[in-house]
Amino acid sequence: MSISPLSDEILRVQFPKKFSAPSFEYYGGTSDPMQHLRHYQDKMAVYSYDDRLLCRMFPSSLKGLASDWFYSLKSGTLHNFEQVAQAFLSQYYSCQEYRKNSNHLFTLKMAPEEGLKTYLTRFQSERAKVHHCSDDVAAAAFISGLRVNHEFYASLVKHNVTEMCEILRRAPGYIHLEEARNINQEQAKAPEKGKTDTATPGKNQNKGGFRKNPQFNNQKTFPVNTREMETSPGSIALHHSQGLSGMSTPKTSAPTTRAQDIKQ
DSSP: OOOOSBOHHHHTOOOOTTOOOOOOOOBOSSSOHHHHHHHHHHHTGGGTTOHHHHHHHGGGGBOHHHHHHHHHSOTTOBOSHHHHHHHHHHHTGGGSOOOBOGGGGGGOOOOTTOOHHHHHHHHHHHHTTBTTOOHHHHHHHHHHHSOTTSHHHHHHHHTTOOOHHHHHHHHHHHHHHHHHHHHHHHHHHSOOTTOOOOSSOOTTBOTTSOBOOOOOOOOOOOOOOHHHHHHOHHHHHHHHHTTOTTOOOOOOOOOOOOHHHHHO
16 A cells, blocks of 8 residues: 555656656755745756656655655645645745845945945845846846945946846946955055164164174273382282283382482
8 A cells, every 4th residue: 555645646657768867955844845846846847748757756855854744644645746836835834935025125235344246245145035026126226225435336327227137247347446446455554574664773773774783891990090000019919900901011120129228
């Protein structure tokens, strides 16, 4: 006894010769069921003429809880693909993404520091969430969100652009110009590599930017009685021991006997 909810007529369908099952993105029960249904129909587009084959292959695109749900349906209750799709969408209705209307696009505004490329990417992403948004409405919403002081805004208004396809054709040139200006501004702000600061000489630096070598005077100067040095050998020895480096000790002759000593 079959446990499949598909009818016996569908289960007995003959597969075409050289039939190869497409590689599906399996649905597990947590994402948008409408997106999966479109994905499945795109993969099976070559066999869209065969309704029974569409029904027969649909369970192969499910996994996990979604597959368990499908085989929990009453046996033999699905007779065509419309019934299969309806049952699938009803089961996972709560997982469908909310589709916004075109009024949502008019709430998008270009931020003060936002680049054209970023704004255009964000706008296109939000446009994909809008149900049946015409090209002229999208163009009007995009222009209304541009900063009025932006060059692209002036160009679109000047040439009376009313189609989104024309905006997408013109945008790359302005994006390239904007990115080139940003690069030049960043390079101007960046400090030059290898630049030395010679404007303010340091403590040990002269006006030409060269550091002066510190000079040390190893000679110590002491007050000396020259007359006494000439006459007192002891004072010469004392002066030499106190560290007069670099000075040659004056040659002295033997002490001269005083005239009074001779007389005595």
